[in-house]
Amino acid sequence: MRVLFTAVPIHGHLLPLLPLAEAVVAAGDEVAVAAPPALAGLVGRLPVLPGGPDIADLLAENDRRTGGAAMHENVAPVAELFAGTLVDVTFRATLEQARAFGARAVVADEYDTIGPMVAAALGVPLVRHAIGLPVSPPALGPAMEERLAPRYAALGLSRPRRTALVDPWPPALQAAGWTPARDRLPIRPRAYAGSGPAEVPPPGSRPRVLITLGTVLLDAAMLDALVDAVAALDTVDVLAAVPPGVEHALTDARANVRFIGFVPMAQVLASGVSAIVAAGGAGTVLAAMSHGIPMVLWPKGAEKPMNAERVAAAGAGLVVDDPVRSAEAVREVLTSPVYRLSAERIAGQIRAAPEPDQVWRTLRAQRLP
DSSP states (O other), rough: OOOEEOOSSSSHGGGGGGHHHHHHHHHHOOEEOEEEEEOGGGGSOOOEEESSSSSHHHHHHHHHHHTOOOTOOOOOHHHIIIIIHHHHHHHHHHHHHHHHTTTTTEEEEEEOOOHHHHHHHOOOOOEEEEESSSSTTTTTHHHHHHHHHHHHHHHHHHHHHEEEEOOOOOGGOOOOOOOOOTEEEEEEOOOOHHHOOOOOOOOOOOOOEEEEEEOOOHHHHHHHHHHHHHHHHEEEEEEEOOTTTOOOOSSSTTTEEEEEEOOHHHHHHOOOOOOEEEEEOOHHHHEEEETTEEEEEEOTTTTHHHHHHHHTTHHHHHOOSSSSHHHHHHHHHHOOOOHHHHHHHHHHHHHHSSOOOHHHHHHIIIOOO
């Protein structure tokens, strides 16, 4: 079987799909990943269909359409990016490439609009791959639908039904009263490890605190505000990750602060991290919880406030509304054992989830013709 993988063209949406894509190849089936040139290096040896422009060009076009509205403050520009700009700029080229590849199934990130449209045009099954909690904030779904409906109608296409939802989010981080969807297939998430060793500063004698905004929130000022607050503690070392596409010096005069560029999260965590300060993106949360590491979260935009609320409700971290408060929150999660114990409990649930190869066997045998 030939399977096309598609995602919103940013690191945090593409990387979670790669373990399943690799499992498909390991099982003897064929894979192609639709990704722009800037992300092609992330997929290792998997074949790439160059699916449209890089995110910087898409954001520039989206800003032109929306007047530069801030994406972390309201859903309209986010909905326009996912369900308007992305479709208009990339769908036709991706469809042509999918036809040439001979795709017989599509696996699409839950926020992605291109994969489902390609599946509808080709008449092939669609598998959705969740990134974190269900598409959020709640207003985003209707805002996206408002933009998608006329585009489907103009193409003469009907919305495809998914055959399964592959979900890496553990039960402990689901909302109160959560009931799994009937078509849900849990999968064990895996932090991105990269294709080769990266340079990660060795840890010192004090607890290491990783500060990261993930790969979507490109805000150097926000990163610096968190670093300045946490670095004021004289009991920790700070390792700060500069998001891809952000200009920021990697040198710092403070003895307890080190900046790094984009380094695969698995390699950073393997170097020894005692706590993570972050904006609350799904990839960062799942990586932290997989390793039983407590968090301090200053959430900004999209689904991040919901992710942060779930981590706090599970007892695995604290949420702050101002970077100045992050220092005391770090001190709390490092000194009180309850946060690490809760994070380790969630890690146990994640370890119990099926590995990607098992998920693909289930999909192949039960959900895909």
